[in-house]
Amino acid sequence: MTKKLFSCLLALVLLFSAASTVFALEPSSDFYVTDESGVLSRSTIESIINMNSILENSYDAQLIIVLIDYFGDVYADEYAVQLFNDWQISGNGILLVASTQEKRGGITVGSEIESVFPDSTKNDYLNRYFWDDFDAGNYDEAVTNLSNALFNWYEDEFGPASSGIDGSYAPPPAADGPSLGTRIMYFILRNIYIIVILFIFLIIVLMDRARYRVYYRGMGIPIPRYHFWYLWHGPHHRPRGPRPPRGPRPPRGGGGGRGFRPSGRGFGGRSGGGFGGRSGRSSFRGGGGRSGGGFGGRR
Amino acid sequence: MKIPDILKSRVFAFSLLAAVVLISTPLGARASLKRASNNVEEGFYNGVYIEDGDYTSGSIASYLSDASRAALGLITIGTNHAELTDVTDRMRTAREDLLGANSIGDKYAAYHTLSSAFDSFMSIVSDLSLTDSEGESVEIYSELFIQSREAIGRNPYNSSVQNFITEVFQRFPADIIASIFSIDAPESFGGNT
Structure with a gap:
């Protein structure tokens, strides 16, 4: 009896744990990067932290990176929105959450910037800067490229950032894009x-x-x-006309006759013919702390 | 090769001209009618141009996107409360259908289901005790959904479709062309009337 009671109690506890585990993810001590999968290098994490110091200082925004192993039965977009709201990320913030094992995830943004960062833009950024490296297991490159692109988006949207607390973060210039050879090839294919x-x-x-x-x-x-x-x-x-008839034979000998003289014009009788030959600078409002509800990525 | 005399006759020339006109005219009319119908349907995705005010209204597609975002926010709250499980599943399914719908008719059906689920959600959640954060989230997301719903209700797209059907599609010769070539009238958001 006691054993049965204990088993039931244990089952209930496990059930409750399972139900609440999905959204029980707590931010890491760094807050800005939660790497549950343990795939990011320390230098990448520090780069993100430095970037956030500038984002907070300049735009009161946050760029949060969360990498986990599995979403389980939960849709990635629900997970992201729930996390965004639970962690009270700023209204101008961006959250990237992705599963390293399931290769899905995406971006959700705060309600303050949802209108200028729609789902189509989220998908565009992920396709251009994130998914290729992420799918290939190059997590540092994927996170670094995407975060740099998002930082540049903030600058384009809200103006140049002021330097961070230690001024050490200097985002690289926007990606150069394809090489000269690739651009030539694209030009040829398009035309x-x-x-x-x-x-x-x-x-x-x-x-x-x-x-x-x-x-x-x-x-x-x-x-x-x-x-x-x-x-x-x-x-x-021009089709050649028939040959003109031969002229009369010149008289033989005799006096007084004049020999045949050809005309002064050239042979043929016809002249050659003329010829003529890539945001609106919306006023910045802080606060909010709520996801706009949009999601771009792989659900 | 000698051209037959019949082909040089005026009778043949006029007959050929008549045949060309008789064939090309309905084909051209078909293309024009189809293009006009598509232009009207474009108003669903890009907004309807209001000539009186010289502006373009917001599109129903964009408001549906807002409603979808609001629904997602409410779904994340609903997953934390057992009392909201059923209605949250309904909202989730309806939102999935809305995201995956291709035709305007399918979008309307999914939106209608989502709207109904939203109303059920709000009636249940009002009796629940929520945390401050959840309460605030519900307020914001529900406001967004309601604003989207109102904007969709006011949208001039359905009027533009009705005008097109009445003034063009059901009149001669568009009605004949449409029946011969099986051209469908533009879909209104809520079914053709």
Whole structure:
């Protein structure tokens, strides 16, 4: 009887613990970085802490990073909003929470900046700066790149930050983006149809030029300069007329007759023809301490 | 190759012209009607232009997004109270459906369910004892949801759809073109009337 009672009691305690564990996550002593998975280096954590000193000082904002092993049965967005509200993160704050084992998570922001940092922007930042490295297990790079990008967002939105308490944090410039070779490749791919049309046009022009040269070589005269607009009208496009009849034979001998003199004009009887060729500077309000409810990421 | 004489005749030329006109006119009308219908539906996502005031109203899609955010906030509170489990699940399911809905009709159905679940949630939560933080959160999120609901109710999108249907879609020759080519009228948020 006692054993049964004890088992029931234990089961109840475990059940209650399981139900409340999901949202029982307490912030670490650093507060700004809670690395339950233990995947971040100390230097990354310190960088985030330094960044937050500037964010707090300049914008009364916080950038909170939370990495856990599992969300379990809880949706990532519910977890994030609950955490944001429980930890009383500032209304201008941003919370990143992600599961290293399940590879899901996302960003939620405070109610004060929800209107200028919508879900589409959250997803954009995560796709550009976070997910690739995170999925590959490069957690330091993922967190560092995303946090730097978010810091730059604060500066773009609210103006340049004043230096932090120790002034030691200097965010790197915005990511340079793809390399020159990649940019050239993107340009070519985006404009491939124009390039193909230009290439075909070039081939046609070269073939026409060859025909032009053959035309004049056949006439036995020096080849004038070719221009690409000859493609539409040029001497070599006009059909050659029938040969003119031969003139009368000049009289033989005799006196007084004048020999045949050819005309002063050139051979052919036709002239060559003319040719003509990337926030609104909303007023800053502090406080709030509540998630705007939006979420960008993998639920 | 010698061209047949029939092809050089005026009768053939006029017949060819008539055929081209008869074929291209309905095709062109179909494209125009479809484009006009799509333009009206764009008002759901981007807002409706109000000519009198020379401004564009907020879009129903954006207000639905606000309602979804408010619902998420309330869901996180509801998970902490056993009395709210059922209604929280209903809100969660409705919000999922709303996020995953593709057509305007499906969005309306999901929104309607969400709105109903919200009302049930608020009627239950008013009798619960909440912490100060929870109470404040409920107040903020419920206010956001109610504001979104009111904005959706006032939105001129449904009027623009009704006007288009009455003035264009149901009149000659648009009604014939629509029936021949099976072109659907733009969807109103709440079903076509």
